[in-house]
Amino acid sequence: xxxxxxxSDSGQGGADPWAAFGYLVAGVGFYGLAGWALGRWLHxxxxxxxxxVIGAAFxxxxxxxxxARVSHHDSTDNSKGSDSSTDSDNRSPPD
Amino acid sequence: xxxVSLDGMVGIAAGNGFQSPGPSDFEFPDIxxxxxxxxxxxxxxxxxxGTVVAAFFLITTRRMSIVPSKSQYFSEEAxxxxxxxxxxxxxxxxxxxxxxxxxxTMFFFILVNNLxxxxxxxxxxxxxxxxxxxxxxxxxxxxxxxxxxxxxxxGAYLKLQTVPAGxxxxxxxxxxxxxxxxxLIIRPITLxxxxxxxxxxxxxxxxxxxxxxxxxxxxxxxxxxxxxxxILSFILGILVGxxxxxxxxxxxxxxxxxxxxxxxxxLAAEH
Numbered sequence: 001x002x003x004x005x006x007x008s009d010s011g012q013g014g015a016d017p018w019a020a021f022g023y024l025v026a027g028v029g030f031y032g033l034a035g036w037a038l039g040r041w042l043h044x045x046x047x048x049x050x051x052x053v054i055g056a057a058f059x060x061x062x063x064x065x066x067x068a069r070v071s072h073h074d075s076t077d078n079s080k081g082s083d084s085s086t087d088s089d090n091r092s093p094p095d
Numbered sequence: 096x097x098x099v100s101l102d103g104m105v106g107i108a109a110g111n112g113f114q115s116p117g118p119s120d121f122e123f124p125d126i127x128x129x130x131x132x133x134x135x136x137x138x139x140x141x142x143x144x145g146t147v148v149a150a151f152f153l154i155t156t157r158r159m160s161i162v163p164s165k166s167q168y169f170s171e172e173a174x175x176x177x178x179x180x181x182x183x184x185x186x187x188x189x190x191x192x193x194x195x196x197x198x199x200t201m202f203f204f205i206l207v208n209n210l211x212x213x214x215x216x217x218x219x220x221x222x223x224x225x226x227x228x229x230x231x232x233x234x235x236x237x238x239x240x241x242x243x244x245x246x247x248x249x250g251a252y253l254k255l256q257t258v259p260a261g262x263x264x265x266x267x268x269x270x271x272x273x274x275x276x277x278x279l280i281i282r283p284i285t286l287x288x289x290x291x292x293x294x295x296x297x298x299x300x301x302x303x304x305x306x307x308x309x310x311x312x313x314x315x316x317x318x319x320x321x322x323x324x325x326i327l328s329f330i331l332g333i334l335v336g337x338x339x340x341x342x343x344x345x346x347x348x349x350x351x352x353x354x355x356x357x358x359x360x361x362l363a364a365e366h
Binding site for chain 2: 016017018019021022023025026027029030055058059061062065066068069072
């Protein structure tokens, strides 16, 4: 294991590969349902599709916000990567 | 209809037509014909899977030595794969060692159970019953929320999981419900459904090709193409079997990987 390339200390998490799916389902579901309920209340029929579209837009926005966050996190990680690598090698636990 | 007696799982009706496999093929009677749900084939296989994994790691590591025996080497490689390839890669830092036991057992438990779908006579993957997958995902949900609350406290953890960082403040009230649903409600659902649906579809495909092939070869009459089609069905069934081998490993890996990702997300200062 000592031959492997040194790893950054913090792990690479934060990028849940299924987050995009979760955001889109949550957005469409939540605002679609809200639009449908509001439409029932106000007796208009265009609020459910409107809610779905708006929800999808918010979901997409969250996906992009997360991607921006992750790429920012990566770039800060690389800049300090050189000095933390020796640290993590020493700390690797016994087998 | 000799093949029916060979394999009780195969549900071809005694009539003339072909009865295609369906969700009812996933329901097993209790071994004592009673109402003890815990004693059906699927749940007994689950117990067997746990026993196999535990026995493997106990036996191969009982006499540990500096120069490992073949079995100790294999078990160390397996453990090292989860430790370095999943836990250290995803969680990292000083925290990851705490979760290696959980992730290792989880990976091999799911893997062995999935492989049961391809082993003759067992040939059923317990996680193609949704209830087992739900239970596993519920456990993951408790773990990643538990470690998050233990690390940050309840309020701060809720803020971490529901308030997205790096977005303008005025839009937050609109996004908090989505972040909440996505991180705390949809995660366990997709986690369990992905495992369940993959194993369910795989078992259904295998059953379809096997029973369909048997029906075409032995029972169907009509065109001269019927028997070649039966042979083709068996060949396709075998190929799907190899596909299922890949799916079994992949689903165990994905489930463990996502568990590690969720734990890391709960431990992170902000994400």
